[in-house]
Amino acid sequence: MSPQDERHEDGHENDNGHYRIVPRRVSFDWEKTPLHWIPGEPTATHVVNVLHLLLPAGERWFVKVFKEALPLVRDPELLRDVKGFMGQEATHSVQHAYVLNHLAAQRLDTADFTRHVDFLFEKLLGEAPPLGAPIPPREWLRLRLSVIAAIEQFTAVLGDWVLAAEGLDRAGSDEVMLDLLRWHGAEEVEHRAVAFDMFQHCAGRGRPRYTRRVAGTAVTAPVMLYMWAWGAAYLIRHDPKLAGRLRYSLAAHNRAVRKGLLPTWKELGAAVPRYLRRSYHPAQEGSLRRAVEYLAQSPAAQSAAGAIARAATA
Ligand SMILES: [Fe+2]
Numbered sequence: 001m002s003p004q005d006e007r008h009e010d011g012h013e014n015d016n017g018h019y020r021i022v023p024r025r026v027s028f029d030w031e032k033t034p035l036h037w038i039p040g041e042p043t044a045t046h047v048v049n050v051l052h053l054l055l056p057a058g059e060r061w062f063v064k065v066f067k068e069a070l071p072l073v074r075d076p077e078l079l080r081d082v083k084g085f086m087g088q089e090a091t092h093s094v095q096h097a098y099v100l101n102h103l104a105a106q107r108l109d110t111a112d113f114t115r116h117v118d119f120l121f122e123k124l125l126g127e128a129p130p131l132g133a134p135i136p137p138r139e140w141l142r143l144r145l146s147v148i149a150a151i152e153q154f155t156a157v158l159g160d161w162v163l164a165a166e167g168l169d170r171a172g173s174d175e176v177m178l179d180l181l182r183w184h185g186a187e188e189v190e191h192r193a194v195a196f197d198m199f200q201h202c203a204g205r206g207r208p209r210y211t212r213r214v215a216g217t218a219v220t221a222p223v224m225l226y227m228w229a230w231g232a233a234y235l236i237r238h239d240p241k242l243a244g245r246l247r248y249s250l251a252a253h254n255r256a257v258r259k260g261l262l263p264t265w266k267e268l269g270a271a272v273p274r275y276l277r278r279s280y281h282p283a284q285e286g287s288l289r290r291a292v293e294y295l296a297q298s299p300a301a302q303s304a305a306g307a308i309a310r311a312a313t314a
């Protein structure tokens with residue numbers, strides 16, 4: 001079965017037989033969201049909050065790199081997917097940045113951390129290789145596309161996880177934050193294959209392309225793990241409510257995993273060998289059906305759809 005057929009198996013929208021990826025212009029009201037939005041669970045709250053530290057700069061960077069690569073796209077269907085992907089990621093980036101403002105309004109300032117994230121994406125992974133490394137421009141672009149495809153493997157896994165994470169509901173998590181995470185997670189599942197298809201399309205053929213995929217993963221997985229641990233430790237240390245009484249620890253992290261508030265290490269770790277199988281395609285990742293079902297009832301996605309419908313009939 002081709003990846004495309006597999007997408008149809010899920011039985012959702014088609015536009016001439018092709019699943020259509022479109023951004024939803026959502027908005028969230030953060031006014032009532034408490035600092036510890038998973039009540040009584042500061043470690044789980046801040047481990048998830050690392051998303052807000054990494055994604056504004058990270059997803060802005062995806063869009064920039066894809067813009068650079070657009071002239072290489074020769075397939076009109078892929079081009080349409082890529083544009084839908086760029087629209088979705090740009091919206092994610094903006095919405096997570098609003099959460100950072102909300103954290104700052106509650107005296108949890110993150111600027112000292114996010115400048116490192118900006119440096120990573122804007123300087124180390126910018127248009128030119130860092131420190132004048134002698135990598136030809138086309139190769140540098142392919143490597144960055146490979147890093148994006150690898151990150152997207154994790155965002156698809158996390159997105160699928162959060163859609164099914166009943167532990168977060170049981171714990172009484174803030175509904176607005178849950179809607180942000182699940183709307184975002186659902187769109188990650190929806191566009192799970194686009195970055196991979198883009199990489200495959202632009203990264204040559206055969207063994208060199210596979211080597212590039214491995215290289216992208218080898219850079220991405222450890223850097224993400226490091227940034228996540230650093231980010232969680234930063235947030236916990238700077239949380240005014242905790243006032244330095246708590247430190248990030250693996251023991252507390254694993255307790256939250258057992259309560260279903262965070263994904264298991266196995267779920268995350270297994271994503272790597274799966275991604276490195278030569279025959280792999282992300283269309284097999286997660287459940288598109290569940291993602292589309294969530295989007296049909298997400299308060300933010302619904303009010304965005306309503307706003308578009310009202311504008312169309314005005
Ligand atoms: Fe995203």
Ligand SMILES: [Fe+2]
Nearest residue numbers: 089152155188
């Ligand atoms: Fe994504």
